[in-house]
Each structure stands twice: as structure tokens, then as C-alpha cells.
Amino acid sequence: MSPEHFVIIGNGAAANRAADVLRRGDKDARITLISDEFFHFYHRHRLADYLAGTAGEDDLLVRTPQHYQKHRIRLRLGQRVTRVDPQEKVLYLKHMEKVRYTRLLLCTGGKPRLPEIYYAYRACFTTVKTLADARQLRERLDGIRDVVVVGGDLVSVRLAGALVRLGKAVTFLVDADAFWPLELTPERRAEFAERLTRAGIDVRLDDALIHVEPLASGGYRVTTRAGERLRADMVGAFFGLVPDVDFLLGTGLDVDRGLLVNEYLKTNLPDIYAAGDCAQVYNPALRNYWVSIGWPNAEKLGEVAARNLLGQMQPAGQAPASALEYEGIVVNTCWWRRM
Ligand SMILES: Cc1cc2nc3c(=O)[nH]c(=O)nc-3n(C[C@H](O)[C@H](O)[C@H](O)COP(=O)(O)OP(=O)(O)OC[C@H]3O[C@@H](n4cnc5c(N)ncnc54)[C@H](O)[C@@H]3O)c2cc1C
Structure with a gap:
């Protein structure tokens, strides 16, 4: 033995x-x-x-x-x-x-990695690493129409594609920090943006979330660096693992x-x-x-x-x-x- x-x-x-x-x-x-x-x-x-x-x-x-x-x-x-x-x-x-x-x-x-500047908003973000996370999100799907995704790792790209196929309106703020610690060349990022747009995702290159708050009526309000205010039923944060x-x-x-x-x-x-x-x-x-x-x-x-x-x-x-x-x-x- x-x-x-x-x-x-x-x-x-x-x-x-x-x-x-x-x-x-x-x-x-x-x-x-x-x-x-x-x-x-x-x-x-x-x-x-x-x-x-x-x-x-x-x-x-x-x-x-x-x-x-x-x-x-x-x-x-x-x-x-x-x-x-x-x-x-x-x-x-x-x-x-x-x-x-x-x-x-x-x-x-x-x-899931979350950059320090977003720690204060942790409770507002959805991430998906496990089947339990995906199960929870699947149960919420009926109540989700507008989605904002921040970051830009490959998990987010796949999930955003899935959400679009389910008829959700997805706005993707492709953060300069996406794919950290790797740095994508501007050409490579543009290539990504082009594929995402083709998949039906509303892509904002070089914009970023600067504030997010829950709304009393449900959902969230996202403010971007460019000054846009977006209403979302879900805010996904994806910055790699x-x-x-x-x-x-x-x-x-x-x-x-x-x-x-x-x-x-x-x-x-x-x-x-x-x-x-x-x-x-x-x-x-x-x-x-x-x-x-x-x-x-x-x-x-x-x-x-x-x-x-x-x-x-x-x-x-x-x-x-x-x-x-x-x-x-x-x-x-x-x-x-x-x-
Ligand atoms: C949504 C998603 C899509 C992905 N797509 C791809 C892809 O297309 N191609 C690719 O190559 N990779 C992909 N990856 C990454 C890939 O899944 C991981 O690299 C791979 O699973 C790593 O395997 P691992 O065994 O190291 O760890 P994991 O699969 O992360 O497993 C870690 C395990 O440790 C357990 N654990 C951790 N801490 C504790 C603790 N304290 N006590 C008990 N248990 C603990 C967890 O429960 C888990 O079972 C993806 C990941 C995600 C989340």
C-alpha cells in the first residue's frame, strides 16, 4: 500500500x-x-x-x-x-x-481581475468565471435589455457576442487597459473593434467608465469619460484573470x-x-x-x-x-x- x-x-x-x-x-x-x-x-x-x-x-x-x-x-x-x-x-x-x-x-x-480604480463600483459589476456565475446571469436574462461591458478580454468578447445573439443591446467600452498586462497595438485594437461591430455590438474605442451608480428604479447609470450617460440593466467588467x-x-x-x-x-x-x-x-x-x-x-x-x-x-x-x-x-x- x-x-x-x-x-x-x-x-x-x-x-x-x-x-x-x-x-x-x-x-x-x-x-x-x-x-x-x-x-x-x-x-x-x-x-x-x-x-x-x-x-x-x-x-x-x-x-x-x-x-x-x-x-x-x-x-x-x-x-x-x-x-x-x-x-x-x-x-x-x-x-x-x-x-x-x-x-x-x-x-x-x-x-477575475478588477483594476483598482473600479474597486468602489465592485457591487455594480457582473463577472463570469464559474458555471454558478453563468447560471445566475442566465436567470436574470429576461430582465436584461441594455448591457454595458467595460474592459475587453476574450471572455467579455465571447459573452458580449452571446448577449447580442439573445437580442440584448450591448455597448462595449474598450478600455485602454484591456488585455492587461499585455498591450495591444492600436491596429490590433481597431481590428478587434471592427469584429465586434460586425457582430452587432456598439463599440466605443478609447472611452471608459468613470462612474456607475444603481438607480432606484432598477438597473444602473454609467457615466463615461467622453461625458455620455448610459442606462444599463447589467454592467459587465472583464479585465482578464x-x-x-x-x-x-x-x-x-x-x-x-x-x-x-x-x-x-x-x-x-x-x-x-x-x-x-x-x-x-x-x-x-x-x-x-x-x-x-x-x-x-x-x-x-x-x-x-x-x-x-x-x-x-x-x-x-x-x-x-x-x-x-x-x-x-x-x-x-x-x-x-x-x-
Ligand atoms: C468564461 C471563460 C472563458 C475562457 N475561454 C478560454 C478559451 O477559449 N481558451 C483557453 O485556453 N482558456 C480559456 N479560459 C481560461 C481557462 O478556462 C483557464 O485558463 C483554465 O480553466 C485554467 O485551469 P486551472 O486548472 O488552472 O484553473 P481553474 O479552471 O480556474 O480551476 C481552479 C479550481 O480551483 C478551485 N479553488 C480555488 N481556490 C480554492 C480554495 N481555496 N478551495 C477550494 N477550491 C479552490 C476552484 O473551485 C476551481 O475548481 C476561459 C476562462 C473563462 C472564465
Whole structure:
């Protein structure tokens, strides 16, 4: 009987790929996946289809519950990890339960980024990262006619397209800060604007939201830098994803934009690795760290981390050159830590 208990925080592309590789490499180990989401592993990039009504919840599923039974992977859904004690090798769940691990893999993904200047308006904004977010929005759709979208990441582009197909009037304020930390050339931004306009979206290039307030009659009033006042039933804020690592601050893990890991995806603490959108990976050739947001990268890093947890020494290698694509426009979603 293997003495190992591999615990993985996360139930996305990185976590699931890692669990499969761990099971293939160690038939006897205990493997546990913990996720604060209530749903089984699903395709996040299909959330816009779900919203548009062209895909149901079942169409989003990547894995059935039987997969986990067959491979003896324990799945704990709807359970949030609030703290990690690396000395005792214990995780604390929100409902006060403790989970012991021998080796831990952090696959906590990304969370929607909101630029600081918009913090005061947080309660007015809608974001979509999870199926739960999309479900909530779908339930509100009948009461939504006018939509204002600020930002301009690829999630927003897809969701705006879905909302237009549902007959909603969408005004898109393409912020100069969109695609942060990447900077799109003026030509590239114009190209995006042109595609969005063709899709039926009212695009305002180089305008920005400067104020938003809820109206007593319902909905919101948005004031733009150009002085326009727009009424909206929904204000979407989409500025990309950033590593979701806040609950790990104070554990002793090295954190910059994401969890800092070496080329083998090992953190600075014993027996703790990280993979996927939450990881910031060292490349010794470049003497620099990279973060990359995207499904293929998450799968690749999940696989590499699992191999290394099994005792191999496989380097993660270079960051992928690009990850996301919208109607033929490819956006590089990888960025470097400024040293
Ligand atoms: C709407 C949308 C569209 C997208 N479209 C594309 C696309 O077209 N192409 C592409 O390549 N990428 C796309 N992405 C990005 C892609 O989905 C992510 O890069 C990928 O899912 C990352 O996988 P991951 O395993 O690193 O993390 P995630 O899939 O984010 O999973 C993280 C997991 O960690 C869990 N978790 C986090 N903190 C805790 C905690 N404290 N306790 C318990 N559980 C926790 C979460 O519940 C979740 O299960 C899209 C993302 C979104 C939101």
C-alpha cells in the first residue's frame, strides 16, 4: 500500500490532468481533489454557449462522476480550503474539517481581475468565471435589455457576442487597459473593434467608465469619460484573470503575481507544488518567471507537476507562445514578471 495521500486543491484542467497522471503512476496512493465549486469538471470556455442557450449544463461536462469512482479519486465538491499548514501538512476547510496530505498540489486557477480604480463600483459589476456565475446571469436574462461591458478580454468578447445573439443591446467600452498586462497595438485594437461591430455590438474605442451608480428604479447609470450617460440593466467588467492565491498568503509560500515555482513546479515549501493559472513558473534559461492563463497550459503544467510529484524531474519548459483566440485573432496571454 502506497503511503502517499496526494491532495489537489482545484477541479479544473490542471487538477484533473494531474489526478489522472498520478493515478496511472501510483495505483495505490490516495488521491483527493478539493474544489469550492459545486459542479463537476466542466469546459469554462463554453460558458458563453451556455449563456446563449446553445449548450446545456450537461454539454459543458468534461468528466462524469463515474470517472472518479473508476479511478478511485476522491472528489470533494463545494468545500473551500481556507488555510494550509505546511509544517503539520494539514489543510483546513471552511466547515472546520482538517485534511492531511503527504504531498500537495495547488491548482487554484485564476479569478477575475478588477483594476483598482473600479474597486468602489465592485457591487455594480457582473463577472463570469464559474458555471454558478453563468447560471445566475442566465436567470436574470429576461430582465436584461441594455448591457454595458467595460474592459475587453476574450471572455467579455465571447459573452458580449452571446448577449447580442439573445437580442440584448450591448455597448462595449474598450478600455485602454484591456488585455492587461499585455498591450495591444492600436491596429490590433481597431481590428478587434471592427469584429465586434460586425457582430452587432456598439463599440466605443478609447472611452471608459468613470462612474456607475444603481438607480432606484432598477438597473444602473454609467457615466463615461467622453461625458455620455448610459442606462444599463447589467454592467459587465472583464479585465482578464489573475492567479487566485490570496488564501495562501501567510503560509510561507513565495507569492508574486502567482505562486512562485521552480522549473519543476515545486514551491519553496517541502512537498508543495503548483500548476495551471495560479502558477508563476521559473525559466532558468531566461532567469525570469512566467504566468500563462489558458486551458492547454493548465493541462500541460498539471501533467508536469504530477510527474514530478511521482519522483521524476521534468522541467516545465517555455511558456506557450499564445493561448486564446477569437475569430482568428490570437492573443498572447502569457506575461513576464518584471525583475
Ligand atoms: C468564461 C471563460 C472563458 C475562457 N475561454 C478560454 C478559451 O477559449 N481558451 C483557453 O485556453 N482558456 C480559456 N479560459 C481560461 C481557462 O478556462 C483557464 O485558463 C483554465 O480553466 C485554467 O485551469 P486551472 O486548472 O488552472 O484553473 P481553474 O479552471 O480556474 O480551476 C481552479 C479550481 O480551483 C478551485 N479553488 C480555488 N481556490 C480554492 C480554495 N481555496 N478551495 C477550494 N477550491 C479552490 C476552484 O473551485 C476551481 O475548481 C476561459 C476562462 C473563462 C472564465
